[in-house]
Amino acid sequence: MRKYSTAVIGGGAAGICAAISSARRGKSAIICEKSPRLGKKILASGDGRCNLLNDNLDATGYNPAARELVASVFSRFGKREISDFFKGLGLEVYSKEGRIFPITNQASSVLQVLEMEIRRLSVPVEYNFDCAGLSFSEGRITVSAKSCQKIECQKVIIAGGGRSYPAFGSDGSTYEIAKSLGHSIITPVPAAVPLVSKDILCQRLQGQRIFATAKSIIDGKAGTQAGGELLFTKYGLSGTCILDISETVSIALNRHHKSMVFASIDMVPFMEKEQLQVELSKRLKRELPAEEMLVGILPNKVSLALKDLFEERDIDAAVKALKSRLFEITGTRGWNEAEFTCGGIGVDEIKPGTMESKLKENVYFAGEILDVNGKRGGYNLGWAWASGLAAGQTY
Numbered sequence: 001m002r003k004y005s006t007a008v009i010g011g012g013a014a015g016i017c018a019a020i021s022s023a024r025r026g027k028s029a030i031i032c033e034k035s036p037r038l039g040k041k042i043l044a045s046g047d048g049r050c051n052l053l054n055d056n057l058d059a060t061g062y063n064p065a066a067r068e069l070v071a072s073v074f075s076r077f078g079k080r081e082i083s084d085f086f087k088g089l090g091l092e093v094y095s096k097e098g099r100i101f102p103i104t105n106q107a108s109s110v111l112q113v114l115e116m117e118i119r120r121l122s123v124p125v126e127y128n129f130d131c132a133g134l135s136f137s138e139g140r141i142t143v144s145a146k147s148c149q150k151i152e153c154q155k156v157i158i159a160g161g162g163r164s165y166p167a168f169g170s171d172g173s174t175y176e177i178a179k180s181l182g183h184s185i186i187t188p189v190p191a192a193v194p195l196v197s198k199d200i201l202c203q204r205l206q207g208q209r210i211f212a213t214a215k216s217i218i219d220g221k222a223g224t225q226a227g228g229e230l231l232f233t234k235y236g237l238s239g240t241c242i243l244d245i246s247e248t249v250s251i252a253l254n255r256h257h258k259s260m261v262f263a264s265i266d267m268v269p270f271m272e273k274e275q276l277q278v279e280l281s282k283r284l285k286r287e288l289p290a291e292e293m294l295v296g297i298l299p300n301k302v303s304l305a306l307k308d309l310f311e312e313r314d315i316d317a318a319v320k321a322l323k324s325r326l327f328e329i330t331g332t333r334g335w336n337e338a339e340f341t342c343g344g345i346g347v348d349e350i351k352p353g354t355m356e357s358k359l360k361e362n363v364y365f366a367g368e369i370l371d372v373n374g375k376r377g378g379y380n381l382g383w384a385w386a387s388g389l390a391a392g393q394t395y
Helices: 013-022 038-047 064-074 079-088 105-120 174-180 200-202 238-253 273-283 300-305 313-322 379-393
Strands: 002-009 029-032 093-096 097-102 131-137 138-143 150-158 186-193 209-218 221-231 236-238 261-265 327-329 340-346 363-364
Touching: 002 013, 002 186, 002 221, 013 029, 013 105, 013 150, 013 379, 029 150, 064 379, 079 093, 079 186, 079 379, 097 105, 131 174, 138 209, 150 174, 174 186, 174 340, 186 238, 200 221, 209 238, 221 238, 236 238, 238 261, 238 340, 313 327, 363 379
Parallel strands: 002 029, 002 150, 150 363
Antiparallel strands: 093 097, 131 138, 138 150, 186 340, 209 221, 209 261, 221 236, 261 327
C-alpha cells in the first residue's frame, strides 16, 4: 500500500491548491481524482475564460452562515495572497468590472499553470479513483477506492465538490464520506440556475433578451434583487439577473418546498414609474396601435407580445405590468445547468482558519463540498483557491 503524508480527494480547484500547498511545505501528497483528468470545471468556468477572482473578494460576498469561516480563511489567503499565488505560477491576469480573468482569456491557461506546479512538486495523481470511504487505525488513515485501490496517509483533505455539473465529476458522492464521519449535510440545491415558469409570456418571447431587474418574492415577501440581462426561454426565465436571484428561489422551492414563489420583473428599469406613465399616456393620446405602444422602449418582439396591455387603454395597469410583472416559479433547472451548489457540510463543524473537521482529527475539507456559496463573479473560485491553500497547511 502506498503511503503519503497527505491524500487529497478531488482534483478540482480546491483539491489542486490543497495538494500544492501541502507539497510546498515538504509533505508528500497525492491527488485522488475520480475522473480521467484534473480540473474539468475549471475549464468550463467563466464561459471558458475562468473568472478566477474578484477585486472585492471578502466574506460579505457569501451566504451569512458561512461568513465567519470564510473570513478566517481569507485572513490567511485573501485576494492579495491568491493573486500572488497565481502570479508566482506565471499567470498574468486582468480585471474587468471587478472580475479577474487570465490575460489569455482561456481557462486552460489557469489549469495548465496549476498542472505545471503539480509536476514541479512531483505530486502524483491517481485518476479514476472513486473514493469509497475512509478507515482509521493508530494515527493512520486508509483511503479506499471502489476499485479496491488503497492509499495510506496521515492527513486527508476532502475536496470532492458539490453537485453542479455532474458530467464533470462532481456529483456529491463525497457527501456520503462526510456523513460517515458524523458530519451533517445542509440539503444541497442548485444555485445560479435558470428558473422554470409556465407563464405564457415566456413562450411568446422565447429567445428574446432584454435588460431588466428581477426580484424574488417568497410567501409574499420580497427577497433578493438583481439587475442584468433577462432571457425568456421555452421553459421559463434565465439570464444574469435571474441567475443572481436564483439561490433564494431554489432554497424556497427545493429545500423548504414552498409553493408561493414568484419572480417580479421590471422590464423597463431605466425608466421611473412616473416617467413611463407620462410617456405611455402621450402615446395613447396619439392613438397609436396597441402593438406600437412600446416601440423604442422594448424590442419589437416584446412590444407585439405585450400589446394586450394596451387594448384596455388602462395605463396604470400597463405600467404596473411592465414594472412589476409577477412570474410564478414552479421549479429550477437541473444540476447540469446550475453553476454552483448551495448547501453541503455545515460550516459550524469546521475549525476556522485551518479547515480541519471538528469531529475527526486529521480530516480536512475544502471547496464546494461545504455549505459556502458566494456571488457570481469569481467568489466561488476565490473560495476554492483559498480554502484549498488553507487546508493544505497545518499549524
